[in-house]
Amino acid sequence: MKPYTPITASLLAILWLCAFPINALAAPRACVATDFTAFLQAFSQSLDVQRQASTGRVFSTTVEVAGDSAQPRVRVLHGDELALPMMPAIADSGMTGVEVQRIDPRHVRVDDKRAGNEAIKAYLFEYAECWTLVAMEDWSVDERRLTLSGRPDMSRAEEICYLKSGIFQGLGGVERYPPTTEFFEAALQNKLCAAASGNPQASLEAVSLGFSGMAPALSAELNEKLLTRAAETLPVAAALLARFYCNGTDDTRDGPCLDPARAEAMLIKSVKMGGWETLPMLASHYEQGDLQGRDLSRALACYQLAREKGVEGYVDSVQRLRDQGAVPGAACY
Incomplete structure (x- = not known):
């Protein structure tokens, strides 16, 4: 995945605020409705109302896809540059999937989630003489542009x-x-x-x-x-499965391992597949005895193997276990 370079929220906010005075000047004199809910209903159902409400400049944010990465792109559009319809019709029966956030008495954000989380569209409206559209966001990903x-x-x-x-x-x-x-x-x-x-x-x-x-x-x-x-092929997955066998879906759980035999088997499998970073975890379990019994000699062997494989930070553990009487020569697994 290529580096992701987002446009900052502060820039989006600046662009949005810069739009307000211009759209206020361009707002139609004959307002469809002053009540926002009534206006939004009319806006969604009428192309004429959409045209009237977007006669000034509108900041349009879309997801620009390039190969296997993407970033938001902001463009300034005017009138006939906006594709219609800008918003699917909202049924008279309700606003299911449409969220309205009143930022202040003159500014409203509308999030349209009716097409699902992969195709959210947002609209920012300002009220001056009438309600006008000042910005819109389309967060869908154009699959045709994926490489x-x-x-x-x-x-x-x-x-x-x-x-x-x-x-x-x-x-x-x-x-x-x-x-x-x-x-x-x-x-x-x-x-x-x-x-x-x-x-x-x-x-x-x-x-x-x-x-x-x-x-x-x-x-x-x-x-x-x-x-x-x-876990059939990924050492880190085997280690994570071991944690799952101990804690289930609650990774913050504090208590004895739920399934110590399978947890130990997965830790050993992770190491056998080359997951050397799992060695200190396996060693710690042998040292603490919280799986299938305490075994300081095996813990020592695991810490030593971790050091041999370049896993950093466990030199003190080797010495600590030797001081506790751990006998060298056992196999880690």
């Missing part, structure tokens, strides 16, 4: 999902845009899509994002299923 590598471990649809997951996670990661929560949710859904046929990396990333707290937590059953797939 696919034809990965042998994913179908075409799964690779599209995988690329989109990275883009949405990048948008959410900077935490500068209002739909940050929705970006992480979209990222998770796309990672699950990419993992549909068992891709280990996509499976691992889906679980990790769910554990992060930035996206909704996955069920215990789905976590185990995804991690079991990923």
Whole structure:
């Protein structure tokens, strides 16, 4: 994934505020409605009203895709440069999926989530003589502009999902845009899509994002299923599966390991696959005796092996165990 370079929220705010005086001058004299709810209903249902409300300049933010990365792009559009309809009609029966935020008496933000978290559109309106559109955002990703590598471990649809997951996670990661929560949710859904046929990396990333707290937590059953797939080839996934066997879906849990035998087996599997960073974790469990019994000699062997493999920071652990009487010569696993 290429570096993600977002436009700052402060710049978006400056551009939006700069639009206000100009749109106030260009506002139509005959107002459709002064009540915002009535205006929004009319705006969504009538192309004429959309044209009237956007006669001044409008700052348009879109997601510009370049290969496997993307960043927001802001353009200044005028009148006939705006594609119509700008907003799908809102039914008279309700506002389901449409969120209205009154910033102050003259400024309102509308988030349209009816098309899902992958295609959120936002509209910023100002009231001067009438309600006018001053900015709009389209956070959808144009799949046609994604560069696919034809990965042998994913179908075409799964690779599209995988690329989109990275883009949405990048948008959410900077935490500068209002739909940050929705970006992480979209990222998770796309990672699950990419993992549909068992891709280990996509499976691992889906679980990790769910554990992060930035996206909704996955069920215990789905976590185990995804991690079991990923642990077949990825050492870090085997180590994470060991944590899952100890703590379930609550990574903050404080108590004895729920399934010590399987947890130990996964830690050993991680090491056998070359996950040397797992060695201190395995050594610590042997030293503390919180899996299948305390074994200082095996703990010493694991710490020594970690040092041999270049894992930093465990020289003191080797000496500490020797001082406690750990006998060299045992096998770590």
